[in-house]
Amino acid sequence: MNIILITGGLGFIGGHFLNKIKDNNSFEKIIVFDKMTYASNYKRLKNIFENKNILLVKGDIANKNDVQRVFKKHKPNIVINFAAESHVDSSINKPELFLEVNTKGTLNLLIEAKKLWINENSLLKETFEKSIFFQISTDEVFGSLSTHNLFDERSPYSPNSPYSASKASADHFVKAFHKTYNLPTIISYSSNNFGPYQNEEKLIPKIISCVKKNKDIPIYADGTNIRDWIYVEDHCKAINLILEKGKPGKQYCIGGSNEMSNLEICKLILVNIDQLIPCKNKNKYMDKIKFVKDRKGHDFRYALKTSKIFYDHGIFKKSSFEENLRITIAHFLNLKK
């Protein structure tokens, strides 16, 4: 039986993942460790904590004492680290916070996992059948792509924003703990997630929120920057598969195969909203698009070559980008779907 520690489990992706595994009885205990920042959403998930095997511990991964306490008390054999400051724009104004949380926070978790699982470079097998430290990373650690090529697990790191630099540094520590101490670690990189409950600071919910409030829709520069979009549920399916089949010391890429420029996705959302809430003035929504000064150091394009393991298990087969986008839009417009 496993005891899983999910950091950042009250956030957007962590919350979807928690929902997915809440009834999985291979987990004896599920511990959600979260600082409950502005990005968390307890209300959405509170019913889950009525289950006596699922516990919420309020704590800060950047605080060594908090981290020590949760490891000592619950002795997890699986750690999935979703906890992070996740907004690139905020990282431009507050780089130190991103270093503290994303990098030092990850290091604190690695140190406690090592204390618990490793004895003179060998895993304490008698204590834990299967231990894994699973770091949730991002395609942004690889930097910016031109119009060709895709990133894969072997791409060199070349982060450009303080956010991606802090995530890349965290990943380097994860890899270093595997090489140096034999800690069983896995890293997954995913492209841009979208879906219900994402924080409104992120592009897709922000566009919908602007429409709801009849406000201008800000699009950086000329809107040609390209992102690859993955539905959050698909990302969580991939994480689950890695938990079951992933190999310690490996990295996995989880792409969405849905590359779009920011302007394209914005227009697609507006067309969808127009179908849901038709308006007489055909240009009403499109007219709200306003091109604004570009983000500092804005990466042109991210895109990933999805790792073979996910095709081998056919886990994304039934997923439709258009349908998932409609579900997301309906969620943010408070329409039943």
Ligand SMILES: NC(=O)c1ccc[n+]([C@@H]2O[C@H](COP(=O)([O-])OP(=O)(O)OC[C@H]3O[C@@H](n4cnc5c(N)ncnc54)[C@H](O)[C@@H]3O)[C@@H](O)[C@H]2O)c1
């Ligand atoms: N959203 C994306 O498109 C995307 C893409 C690739 C990778 N990721 C990575 O996935 C992870 C989750 O992203 P998200 O979009 O769900 O983020 P989010 O901002 O929605 O949620 C982050 C969660 O972490 C918690 N948290 C923040 N600081 C903490 C701290 N110091 N200690 C404990 N908890 C803390 C917050 O309270 C929140 O619940 C992050 O590591 C992010 O880098 C996200």
